[in-house]
Amino acid sequence: MRLKLFCLLILFFPAAALANLVELKVRPGIQASADYRAGARGKPAVLLLHGFLQTREFRTVATLANSLHDAGYTVLAPTLSLNIPNRMQSLSCEAIHRHSMNEDIIEIARWVNWLKSHGHQHIVLFGHSFGSLQLLAYLDGKPDAAVKAYIGTSLIETRMATPSRPDLIAQLKNQVQRNQTTLVTQSVSLCPRYAAPPADLLSYAVWDQPRTLAAIKNAPVRMQLIMGDADKILGHGWLQALQHIQTPMIIVPGANHFMDAEHEFDLLEHTLGFLQTLPSAP
């Protein structure tokens, strides 16, 4: 009996030992952190990215991280720094948003590298909401070869309340060209008063529906979208647009944007289902 208990302790000790806070200096003076939980070796590592201005503590992400880890997957759940040292809190919409999509992509790349540096050569990117878009933007660049698959949950494009998005983009570009750094306040996604420098705002503004659909279409890895048909945050006709490009997509009936309540299980079930279709990690 004592021997069996000792064996169990030895078996679970590495996982327990790997469940720790990971800090990463993403740029001078800016450190970011992530919750890293090591899983089984044969299973891909899942990089879970939170939604717009949230942290890894956000319920949808945190719950899924626990469940995936419980299912034996290595999980890395970073909190994007958004140029805030050791950001621990959700960033307010009204805050000075001194971050950009490019910086987000860089941070994602650094976390992928971190996984790779820790032996994970088989990485699955999992994003929720705007995190799905940021991961998609990462994939739209030059993603690491270790990234094998992408799961986008409640994928949303950068929505901006403006009569003419092209005019806004043009205006922002103009300000950027003229090195104007005055904060621009604009309604972005769920934030009605989003204040950011023109360049940073421009980096998000360019990710409209067409560019997002294009990035999906051109994604270099296996892809799975999990969407809820009761998601009121999505733009009108977004699901139809996704279906139109024949994106692999599971629509969870009745699920909202956050896949909460009983739909947490749907999300987990579909995620695990997708992960199980992937080839085993080396």
Add this chain to the structure above:
Amino acid sequence: MMKSSASIPIKQAALAFIVGVLVLVSLIGGFALHEMRNVSHNLTQSSQQAARAEFTSAVERLSGQIRKQATALGRWDETRQQLVISEYYNYWRDQRVYESGMLSRFARVALYDQSGNMLRSSVAINALPARLPVHVAPHLHVSWLSNEAGAITLYYAFPVYSDERRLALLGHGLIRLNYMAELLNQNSFRYTDTTSIKLNLKPGEILPASDLLPNLQLNARSDPEQLRFQTILSRALLALLILLAATALLGFVAHNRLLVRPLRLLSQDIDDMKQGRFEPKPEHAEPMRISELENIHRSLIDYQLQLRELHGSLEHQNREFRSQARHDVLTGCYNRRAYEEDWSRFREEIKTVPQGVAFLLFDCDRFKSINDTYGHAKGDRVLTLIADALVTALRANDRLYRLGGDEFAAILLRTTPAQARQIAQRCQSLLDAKRFSELDINEPISVSIGIAFCAADQVEHIDELPKRADIAMYTAKQPGRNRVALYGDDVERASQTLVASRETSAVFQALASPGMIEMHYQSIRSLPGLEVKYYEALARIRYHDTLILPAAFLPVVSSRRLETSFDLAVLQQVDLDLSSKQLPAGVGVCINLTAQSVSQPEIVSYLLELSRHNSRHPLMIEIAETSLITQVTEASTYLDLLRTSQYRIAMDDFGTGHSPLRYLVDLPVDVIKFDLSLISRLEADDRAAQVVTDFARMMISAGYSLTAEGVETEAALRKVESLGFAHVQGFLLDHPRPLADLVASLNAVTDPT
């Protein structure tokens, strides 16, 4: 009026009570005022403590709020971002921190790098220092106060770290706010007088925030409710005192009107009653307002009226009693008590105001016989008629006194001997006119009147008047007199009166002085041998070497009702003689007693004691048949008692009285002594002698033992002996002799040598 020295008038008592009440109320008021001031002082202290507690609480609350805000700011992601990317620091400082609610609008904040330099500014902004003060320790929250142009400003410095683990210090934050203004702005002080808040901090000086409270001065806010309460209470106390004073004054006035005056009136009435000056007020007098006092007043008046009525009744009754005490019940004239009082008073008056005074003494002749013959009722009626006649005869202001029995007296003031004699004659005339025959009394009834006069120039003899009148009265009673005698009319009358006066004096003196009564003994001899069987003890009074015989002193004894006293004196003398044992043993002794004495307990008692001599000298009691036995039943009882003590009872002087047969029937008589008047008849040869002879024989046949008295001749001796008389006595045999003479003669007979 008796007054207790400790008593005080009710007015003073009421005044003292009211003053006491006022003093007490004043003390209570003063005490209440003192207590109110204490309460006020305590309330002030409580308010001061409450104010300090309130202000302390506000300070702690604001400090806590600042500390909380500083802590939140230090941990805020965006704060850390500014210390790394300070491009939009001013926007963050001036707008973002307030929009986010991390800092109150009243406070200003600045961030400093690790070197203590303010971000993106080389000069002080909003009065925040460009450099962090040197006393701010790197990793501590430090707060201090500063007096900036009179405004107390709080600075709160806090560290900002790059991570939650506080490993790397990014810089500092400094919050500044107008502390007092914010304190007053945030708090609504109830107890603290905000205008009194003062911090002892000079401009430019700094003070650790923790030392704020000890250096703070503040006053409590005046509690308007408390002030109002004190004002109301003070006014209430003042009003209460005024009200009580007014009430006490009114009470005093009311007390005076309702109680003091009526009580004083009652007291005055009672004093008047004591002094007899009380007169009930008229009915329409104003009644007292207090019903109980009115009731007392009315009851007092009623009581006084009843008392007065009762007093009148008692006076009337006293007068009645006095009148009854001074009047004779039978005759209605004044009695002896009145006589004694009046005579005493008259004597004093006469000595003061000399005047001629006549003393009249009236005595009914033969009244004893009338009484014995016709009974008491008629005797009383006779006395009443006599009194009526005498009163009618006297002058209007003259008083008639009944001195006792049938003896009356009158004292005539401002008179002359002639007037006195005239009045006496008028009395006689009126008495003569009275028809006593209507009472079936056939004997003439007359009154002897003795008059004594004292002229105005002889008042020193006033005390002699009764005695002189007595002498004159006895003179008037002498046979052949005209029944009115004036003392001192002539020598003959005077000598007689002197004799009478001598006998009277002798009697009274003999009764007062034992030994003056002298017993003479006369033998009673048996027939036919003439052997001495008894000696009859016969009383004599030896007065100034003169021997007064019974014929002279017995009327005095009878008239003065001295029978019992005299007989008692006789018994005492006989007792002495018998106790001397000079008489020969075996010879009896006869003792004469009046009929009145036989029914007197003291006489009977003495006779029973005297019976001890019966063994040596058989004793016999002689009761005169002529004397009146008014209480036959009692006399018979006593005589039976004496017979059981071996006394023999003899009826003396038989044949001279009025009811001899009645006495023989009713009384236990053993011996009948025929009087001299009957014995003398026996010597004649007539029908009277025959009657006596037959009567004697009848008595002897009835069982009586007969004794013949007054036998003075041999013929009489032979006669009585022949008739069967058992005993005889008289001058034929011997004369009464004093005991000494008798004893001497007896001794001479027995011893001829």
